[in-house]
Amino acid sequence: MSKVIVIGGGIVGCLTALTLTRCGHQVTIVERNQIAAQTSGESSWAGAGVLLPLLPWMYKDEVNALSMRGAGLYPEICQQLLHETGIDPEYTQSGMLLLPEHLNAALAQAWCQENHQPFTIASSSYIAGQGIAQKGIAEQGLKIEHSNQNGLLLGAVAQVRPPNLLQALKASLLQNAVKLIEHTELMPLKSSQKINSWTTTTGDALTGDQFVVTSGAWSFDLLKETAAQLNIKPMRGQILLYKQPTPVLQHIVYSNGFYIVPRRDGYLLAGSTLEDVGFDYSTTEVVKQELQSKAEAILPSLKNTPIIKHWSGLRPGTPDNIPTIAAHPTIKNLFLNTGHFRYGLTMAPASAERLANLIGD
Ligand SMILES: Cc1cc2nc3c(=O)[nH]c(=O)nc-3n(C[C@H](O)[C@H](O)[C@H](O)COP(=O)(O)OP(=O)(O)OC[C@H]3O[C@@H](n4cnc5c(N)ncnc54)[C@H](O)[C@@H]3O)c2cc1C
Numbered sequence: 001m002s003k004v005i006v007i008g009g010g011i012v013g014c015l016t017a018l019t020l021t022r023c024g025h026q027v028t029i030v031e032r033n034q035i036a037a038q039t040s041g042e043s044s045w046a047g048a049g050v051l052l053p054l055l056p057w058m059y060k061d062e063v064n065a066l067s068m069r070g071a072g073l074y075p076e077i078c079q080q081l082l083h084e085t086g087i088d089p090e091y092t093q094s095g096m097l098l099l100p101e102h103l104n105a106a107l108a109q110a111w112c113q114e115n116h117q118p119f120t121i122a123s124s125s126y127i128a129g130q131g132i133a134q135k136g137i138a139e140q141g142l143k144i145e146h147s148n149q150n151g152l153l154l155g156a157v158a159q160v161r162p163p164n165l166l167q168a169l170k171a172s173l174l175q176n177a178v179k180l181i182e183h184t185e186l187m188p189l190k191s192s193q194k195i196n197s198w199t200t201t202t203g204d205a206l207t208g209d210q211f212v213v214t215s216g217a218w219s220f221d222l223l224k225e226t227a228a229q230l231n232i233k234p235m236r237g238q239i240l241l242y243k244q245p246t247p248v249l250q251h252i253v254y255s256n257g258f259y260i261v262p263r264r265d266g267y268l269l270a271g272s273t274l275e276d277v278g279f280d281y282s283t284t285e286v287v288k289q290e291l292q293s294k295a296e297a298i299l300p301s302l303k304n305t306p307i308i309k310h311w312s313g314l315r316p317g318t319p320d321n322i323p324t325i326a327a328h329p330t331i332k333n334l335f336l337n338t339g340h341f342r343y344g345l346t347m348a349p350a351s352a353e354r355l356a357n358l359i360g361d
Pocket residue numbers: 007008009010011012013030031032033041042043044045046047048049050051052184185186187214215216217218219222236237238239271272273312313314315316338339340341342343344345346347
């Protein structure tokens with residue numbers, strides 16, 4: 001059993017810590033803010049919680065392999081979290097409805113068949129029955145590329161509710177004797193062959209046998225003085241939250257880079273953006289209006305629905321969405337599990353599993 005320090009308490013850090021503790025390690029998470037809260041642009045709390053890349057056929061095999069393994073582990077994780085903590089991460093197999101606009105249906109179906117992803121053709125009347133205006137996007141001036149008016153329903157796609165998931169994970173970590181050190185920020189690491197201790201911004205030093213960086217968009221800043229050639233930068237995503245008095249939408253809906261995610265209780269998320277604006281996690285009025293008009297174009301009933309909240313998160317952006325899950329090339333007791341970009345909520349269980357295998361017993 002070794003003493004492992006995990007740096008960063010987002011979804012990747014929490015699931016890494018839980019997996020390592022179940023492998024028998026003595027684990028501490030160090031988080032500069034508060035776990036399961038959104039204070040400074042942390043990505044996990046802000047995410048939509050859709051458990052599959054939006055158009056998986058557009059991504060490299062590595063992204064889909066991690067995503068599908070991660071998605072496959074969620075039912076058991078969520079059931080266990082609910083049982084242990086009483087907090088429901090709201091794992092829901094709501095399915096994802098891809099609207100016809102810009103949908104390359106042949107490519108999508110071929111991918112689904114090859115990857116055993118169940119799908120059905122969603123006729124225009126089925127889509128209309130969901131309260132969706134098919135022509136909405138076209139009326140916004142966006143081109144319909146395919147004459148096909150049918151969409152595709154990927155019925156097995158599931159979602160989780162990230163704030164609930166993180167709260168459940170936090171409670172479970174405490175129950176499993178993981179030590180949580182919050183409001184404590186680690187300083188950028190100095191180059192060395194082995195880490196004996198890692199200094200915090202208040203001058204304290206944390207000691208451990210192994211260290212794991214799970215610091216999301218901030219990982220490069222933490223490691224830039226060492227040999228790691230990490231290519232990670234923040235990519236802001238803004239998203240809107242609505243609440244409808246009675247839930248109208250059954251499925252996650254995706255159209256042309258935009259999605260609406262219905263929760264069980266009538267809340268709906270509509271987003272999101274991909275903005276290269278550094279560590280600025282503010283929200284903007286322009287984006288709010290843009291997201292609102294796209295959401296209303298798809299789901300006209302949102303015109304009478306107030307926006308409850310508008311927030312942003314900083315994704316750990318990486319080329320091709322491929323995370324780094326590896327031992328540091330030169331520092332022998334340092335490991336990296338970071339850079340999950342757009343699909344970290346989906347990949348995190350598989351990524352944690354891989355990292356635990358790297359650390360070993
Ligand atoms: C709008 C939006 C929608 C999204 N939707 C989805 C989706 O539907 N499905 C999906 O799979 N993914 C989605 N994502 C992406 C997903 O949220 C991220 O890939 C994932 O949350 C990354 O997790 P993380 O733990 O690496 O990062 P974070 O959640 O950002 O956690 C990193 C943590 O490290 C801490 N930290 C940083 N530096 C230090 C330090 N020096 N010392 C101590 N602590 C430190 C931070 O405070 C933070 O809590 C979405 C993201 C956004 C923004």
